[in-house]
Amino acid sequence: MDLPRSNDGEARFSVYVEGLTSVIGHADRAKPLRDYCLGLMMPCERKSVEPIAAITAPKRTAAQHQSLLHFIGEGGWSDEKVLAKVRELVLPKLERHGPIEAWIIDDTSFPKKGQHSVGVARQYCGELGKQDNCQVAVTLSITNHDASLPVAYRLYLPKEWAGDRTRRRKVGIPDEICFKTKPEIALAQIRWACEAGLPRGAVLMDAGYGVDTDLRASITALGLSYVAGIQSHTTVWAPGTGPRPPKKWSGQGRPPKLLRRDDKHKPASVKELALALPTRAWRRITWPGATGEKLSSRFSRVRVRVAHRDYWLADSRPEEWLLIEWPDGEKEPIKYWLSTLPEDVAFRQLVDIAKLRWRIERDYQELKQEVGLGHFEGRGWRGFHHHATLCIAAYGFLISEREKIPPSANRATRAFPQFALRQGYQSRGSAIAA
Incomplete structure (x- = not known):
């Protein structure tokens, strides 16, 4: 006999969580895993530990709070294993709507006021559009035109953190973690994805990553194509031009x-x-x-050769596409991309893949607004990544059920009607409580 319609979402969620439970080790982690993921999908203002405890155990909030704090901040379960299980469960549902078309590398930032949270520093904060105190995480997502899923997530550790043994010890940064630039972190994620056998697609990146010549060259060496945003001052050899060959040998x-x-x-x-x-x-x-x-x-679009420091090379770089966007009404072009997609790629397809990068903006919007990716209030390395892993797990469930339970407060409440915050509750992290 089929479950009542109102319980369909809860039944599917239970099956999903059972899959995640199979890779977290101890059986006593199953309940906090389920409760934390459930709390991330509930319509509360903050998705940090305290309000999650209040919404999932309103009659024993204090005990639930301690249980979830330990599970997230100290639990010895593997982020990599949980993310792998999320891929296993969600990827087939994504691919029912079409094959994976692209890998998207990017970073996302979280404004912070204090100085003690792991990796926090004064640096460019994309969420604020300026330099400010924040944490930054580098991500890799796989996508098609229907949906996308983050598959790798790593905190960027500024130099002042990477070299400070006292700060590292206080927040539990693993010994093997050293300073890496954001493009270096992204490249490591791409290499891992290749080794893991993820379905391949063109690598998409904005100019923050696309201007890195070594990153683009390394992606090509891995057998992947890319569509990379670049800056307007990037130099290239136009068709019919090129550097002079090496001097003739005098003997x-x-x-x-x-x-x-x-x-x-x-x-x-x-x-x-x-x-x-x-x-x-120009073509519309x-x-x-x-x-x-x-x-x-x-x-x-024009076939060009990148000129960056090629005076240190013996041969010119291979030709690739330069794609340029110049909307009506603008005084000059507004965006530029380099792409190693095939020479015979259709113009429309080249534009379509370049513009597919918008999916990462949708990822971040939903991960932050719907499942509280930026709401973690702990200071440690392990807790930061555990929270993000379960946000991705919750997001994975929601996108795999998009037609049935899309990520919105009203739909989530209808799917799990027995969970609701008690009237008048305000978490300590909320604006009203503050």
Whole structure:
């Protein structure tokens, strides 16, 4: 006999959690795992430990609070194993709507007021759009046009943290964690994804990562294509241009090997190249937006060779696509991409894949607003990553059930009607309590 319709969501959630429970070790972790994931999906203002305890155990909140604090902050379960199980459970449901088309690398930030939370420093905070006190995490997501799923998540550790033994010990940073730049963290995640056999797609990245020549070269070496945002001053060799070949060997000493430049052999910035293109080079392209609406803009594409420090090379870099966006009404182009997608890729497909990067913005919006990714209030390395792992697990359940229980407060409440905060409750982390 089928379960009543009102219990369908809870039944599917129980099956999902049973799958996660199979990889966390001790049986006594099963209940806090279920309660924490459930609390992350409930419509409370904060998704930190205290309000989760209040919503999942209103009659014994204090005891639940301690249990969840230990589970998240001290629990010895593996983030990697849980994320692997999330992929195993969710990926087939994503692929029912189409194959994985892209891997997206990016980072997300969390403003912080104190100085003691792991990795917090004054650095660029994307959420605020300026330099400020925050934590930053680098992520890798796999996506198609229907949905996306984060598969790797790692806190960026600034140099002042990486080299401070006292601070490291206080927040439990593992000994093997050393300073790495954000592109280096992203590359490690991409290499891991290749080794793990994840379904491949083009690697998408914004200019914060795309300007890193070594990162792009390493992605190519892994056999992956990319669509990488770049800055307007990036230099390239336009069609029909290139550096001078190495000097002719005089017969003495080592033969010259390095490419050369002179007044007649100079690369151009992508902005200079774009402004010099004829009107006929521009074409209006339409692509699907975040909510299914059709968006359009003017684009041009040109086969170029990247010029960055190629005077230290013996051969020019291979040709790749330069994609340029110049919307009507703008005084100059607004976006530039380099792409190693095949030379015969359709213009519309090139634009469509470049614009697919918007999925990561949707990821972050839902992870933060719907499941409280930025609400962790602990200070430790383990707790920071445990909270994020279970946010991704909750998000994975919601996107796999999107047609039945999309991530919204009203739908989640209907799916789990027995869980609700007592009237008048305010967590210590809420704006009203503060």
